[in-house]
Amino acid sequence: MKVLYGIAVALLVLAAAAVAYAVSPRAIEAVKRPDPQSFDGATVAHGERLALIGNCAECHTAEQGEAYAGGRAIPTPFGTIYATNITPDPETGIGTWSREAFRRSMYEGLDREGEHLYPAFPYHHFTKVLPEDIDALYAYLMTREPVRNEAPANELRFPFNLRPLLAGWKLLYLDNGRFAGLADADEKVNRGAYLVQGLAHCGGCHTPRNALQAEKKDEFLQGEVTENWYAPAISGDVPAAVKWSENQLADYLTGRWVEQHGVALGAMAPVAHNLSRVTDEDVVAISAYIASLMEDDTAETDAEITGAVGERPDSGDVGAVIYAGACAVCHDASPSPFAAGLPLAFSTSLRIPTPLNLIQIIENGVKPPEGQPGRYMPGFAGALTDEQLVALASYLRGRFTGRDPWADIDSVVKATATEGSAGAEISNAE
Numbered sequence: 001m002k003v004l005y006g007i008a009v010a011l012l013v014l015a016a017a018a019v020a021y022a023v024s025p026r027a028i029e030a031v032k033r034p035d036p037q038s039f040d041g042a043t044v045a046h047g048e049r050l051a052l053i054g055n056c057a058e059c060h061t062a063e064q065g066e067a068y069a070g071g072r073a074i075p076t077p078f079g080t081i082y083a084t085n086i087t088p089d090p091e092t093g094i095g096t097w098s099r100e101a102f103r104r105s106m107y108e109g110l111d112r113e114g115e116h117l118y119p120a121f122p123y124h125h126f127t128k129v130l131p132e133d134i135d136a137l138y139a140y141l142m143t144r145e146p147v148r149n150e151a152p153a154n155e156l157r158f159p160f161n162l163r164p165l166l167a168g169w170k171l172l173y174l175d176n177g178r179f180a181g182l183a184d185a186d187e188k189v190n191r192g193a194y195l196v197q198g199l200a201h202c203g204g205c206h207t208p209r210n211a212l213q214a215e216k217k218d219e220f221l222q223g224e225v226t227e228n229w230y231a232p233a234i235s236g237d238v239p240a241a242v243k244w245s246e247n248q249l250a251d252y253l254t255g256r257w258v259e260q261h262g263v264a265l266g267a268m269a270p271v272a273h274n275l276s277r278v279t280d281e282d283v284v285a286i287s288a289y290i291a292s293l294m295e296d297d298t299a300e301t302d303a304e305i306t307g308a309v310g311e312r313p314d315s316g317d318v319g320a321v322i323y324a325g326a327c328a329v330c331h332d333a334s335p336s337p338f339a340a341g342l343p344l345a346f347s348t349s350l351r352i353p354t355p356l357n358l359i360q361i362i363e364n365g366v367k368p369p370e371g372q373p374g375r376y377m378p379g380f381a382g383a384l385t386d387e388q389l390v391a392l393a394s395y396l397r398g399r400f401t402g403r404d405p406w407a408d409i410d411s412v413v414k415a416t417a418t419e420g421s422a423g424a425e426i427s428n429a430e
């Protein structure tokens, strides 16, 4: 890791020097905040749906904060980055940004003054978005209420706190080209690809990253850890127990419960909640494209899974005892539709390479979003010791998947415990 880090830094410095030598970004002149009346209603409404697909509010709103006013902490391996205020406030937001400055930020990751922005802002995906959609986003943001709020300064380790180094990152990894369309795909799948690769930046969570946090192009959507959750592979031979159908994907992606797959939890819940508020056409397109990426999945469609698939447990196993006493009531056969959990043989969280999601779910439980009906699971953080959690996770993996045991349950349990409520408030968007 030390060596990798060294190489990474050396590469960055070299590349940055090269870029700095070649070009230095200019500032774009400040403008007076455009009159909200100057944007037409249909464009603003279109921009609102695009902002949902792009999850802009998810990153740009602090907990308990005003929408788009910034301040949310985004943890990275190099320190914490705070999302900025993108309301049209002239001093603390983007009120003085022209359409040109906004476009440039989305395509080149530069702020109005020409400073490089960190790729925690997924501009490396937004480069695919067509200019008319970027302009609709601009219209939507510029017609929000301006909110005065200064985002905290980033807390990044040296040398990552040096923005000019990002020129090097961009030279290596930023491909500033619009979506060009897929060969051999119909209109629906093409629309889906446009959204998934661009605005919806699904790869921001689901694609493995290298030491410099750049997504590995040849492992597109193959599964990665993001903010204490593992976003499973959703292309190729995926870990889901049952092959996803296009319709199941559309239901799941809009926060509905899917019989053989459960419901979106953790970092996926807000994504699904947002997609439940866009047009059906866009959701259907995204689902069609994702289904096409899963074509070669070897799982069966509509597979019947009943009870255990792994080895039968020893009746003295601590994990087996906990499962029977604390979990089976909801996960084997449940009387209440709102308490019913997925039979765990269907759960992708048991089939991925890490116990992270399982531990998060057991510790924090599952809550429906505030004020809405939904499925509920109590959190067991205070009720189970670390040893019991490890025994339970190991038992569930063995009994319900028949896959190789997880090697790192211990450390995952310790890490999630010290991070405290990092993954708390797990809701589902149903």
Ligand code: HEC
Pocket: 050, 051, 054, 055, 056, 057, 058, 059, 060, 074, 081, 082, 083, 084, 085, 086, 093, 094, 102, 105, 106, 110, 111, 112, 116, 117, 118, 119, 120, 121, 122, 137, 154, 199, 204
């Ligand atoms: C995954 C989190 C994330 C998402 C999603 C996201 N952003 Fe950001 N954005 C950031 C972060 C972090 C920064 C600040 C980067 C920095 O300080 O270098 C930022 C910066 C920006 C900036 C530059 C603002 C400035 O003052 O420099 C703009 C404009 C912006 N985002 C617009 C958007 C829009 C529009 C969307 C939705 C289409 C969006 N962002 C989605 C994290 C995100």
Ligand code: HEC
Pocket: 196, 200, 201, 202, 203, 204, 205, 206, 226, 229, 230, 231, 232, 233, 234, 238, 239, 240, 249, 252, 253, 261, 263, 264, 265, 266, 267, 268, 271, 286, 290, 348, 349, 357
């Ligand atoms: C902010 C991070 C994030 C983003 C962005 C994101 N996902 Fe996810 N996704 C996750 C996580 C975490 C899970 C695991 C959730 C769980 O276990 O319930 C997940 C689960 C899924 C699953 C279920 C996989 C399975 O077999 O259970 C699908 C399908 C999916 N995402 C599709 C998408 C698509 C399509 C997009 C883009 C429109 C997307 N995701 C964007 C984090 C994300």
Ligand code: HEC
Pocket: 261, 262, 263, 322, 323, 326, 327, 328, 329, 330, 331, 338, 339, 340, 341, 342, 344, 346, 347, 348, 349, 350, 358, 361, 362, 366, 375, 376, 377, 378, 380, 392
């Ligand atoms: C009161 C009922 C209830 C109890 C008790 C309960 N769960 Fe759940 N569980 C749920 C519900 C509801 C969900 C959310 C729906 C879903 O996705 O299955 C859920 C989700 C899950 C998931 C994610 C399934 C997925 O979608 O991939 C796992 C894993 C899980 N529970 C494990 C456990 C374990 C382990 C225990 C015992 C320590 C337990 N649950 C106890 C109701 C319950």
